[in-house]
């Protein structure tokens with residue numbers, strides 16, 4: 001059995017007497033790419049925030065390589081985990097390169113300056129931001145800013161990269177490209193994803209959340225079944241042969257309720 005890098009036991013989050021996440025247990029091994037999916041309000045972001053140590057669970061615990069996350073300082077956590085969230089608001093006056101360099105703060109003093117610079121430039125290159133490194137964050141488009149946030153997280157060289165809806169400002173092509181880039185980093189990744197079409201090509205494991213509970217935790221093919229997806233999202237899953245290539249296409253379709261019965 002593969003040893004767990006991150007484990008959650010019976011995680012619960014409550015606010016105002018309401019369960020936001022209820023009794024979620026899961027484990028993530030090194031190299032896994034876990035996609036957390038589910039309808040709006042299902043508890044995905046709350047779960048991600050607890051797994052990354054940003055939110056303390058009401059009960060239950062998270063362990064990183066067997067150590068309780070709440071007993072690891074924020075400074076040490078930042079050596080192991082990087083988070084690209086939905087609410088990050090980088091200072092708009094910062095130059096892109098200076099912003100990405102912030103990813104190196106947790107590692108300050110551990111490497112030579114030239115090595116530090118190489119890591120930052122490599123992160124900018126991977127995120128396709130070299131042409132923009134002198135621009136200010138405030139001058140970037142939403143999609144470019146999302147890539148800058150990813151570059152900062154890559155520069156942080158975490159063991160686990162947490163992404164909350166990393167593709168929400170990106171055009172359809174850029175969405176696929178960003179997840180391809182992330183998959184190519186050979187990092188352990190936990191990502192909240194809304195676009196179901198991106199899940200199977202990206203994830204090695206899928207956590208399906210609904211009404212604050214984990215409904216399924218399985219490989220994409222087992223998680224993205226017609227039955228479960230219809231039950232949870234109210235949409236159909238069609239698996240079709242690609243018309244010109246030797247591969248399968250998975251299509252998610254909103255049922256046309258107005259269509260006459262065949």
Ligand SMILES: Nc1ncnc2c1ncn2[C@@H]1O[C@H](COP(=O)(O)OP(=O)(O)OP(=O)(O)O)[C@@H](O)[C@H]1O
Nearest residue numbers: 015016020038039040041042043044045046047192
């Ligand atoms: N601090 C809070 N206090 C009260 N309710 C909260 C708090 N944080 C989240 N919630 C509620 O908990 C539920 C789950 O929120 P969460 O952001 O985890 O859902 P989500 O699955 O990520 O949703 P979305 O897909 O819309 O981003 C939502 O109904 C939200 O309004």
